[in-house]
Amino acid sequence: MSESEDHKEKMKTLQKEQRQKVRSKLIDRGVLIVNTGDGKGKSSAAFGTVFRAVGYGYKVVVAQFIKGQWKTGEQEMFKKFDEIEHIVSGEGFTWDTQDKEKDIAAARRGWDLVVDRIEKVRSGEADTHLIVLDELNIALRYEYLPIDEVVEFLKNKPEKLNIMVTGRNAPQKLIDIADTVSEMVPIKHAFEGGIKAQKGIEF
DSSP: OOHHHHHHHHHHHHHHHHHHHHHHOOOOOOOEEEEESSSSOHHHHHHHHHHHHHHTTOEEEEEEOSOTTOOOHHHHHHTTOTTEEEEEOOOSOHHHHOOHHHHHHHHHHHHHHHHHHHHHHHHTSOOEEEEEEETHHHHHHTTSSOHHHHHHHHHTOOTTOEEEEEOSSOOHHHHHHOSEEEEOOOSOOGGGGTOOOOTTTTO
């Protein structure tokens, strides 16, 4: 058998195995996804998913905790799509605000808006396909929101709704109820080499 024929046979076997795997998955519901870890790309991956959903005409809510009014490229892009509702609830990075009570109040405002949007999906008032809770893990880490309250609510999300949570140090209780968890692992970062954060890359 030639190398080309051998490759073709291997790919046929792989194709058969893959199709069997796909046919074996019978549950059809929305998922809870967590992007965590110290590496770059947690929010970027979530925003990529946002645009994937919008590509199908789905409605999306992006709620950003912690980051505040910092101007970002994604913020400018969100404005271009009627399908995306953008909620900014943070007061800025915790090391800049230096005011825990203010940060707690901001996180609560954001969470209450998220709960409202999810309840509208539950009641049928909204047909949102995806909700991104950007940097929610950070708000949970600093105890700006009660972890048990958040986990219990997300655990009982509407069946068809998809939710993505980003941020370092995802709490174990959140990981336990998630369907998909990805950890971004830092191998190398330009910032550590003295290179400034680049507009359109980091923000």
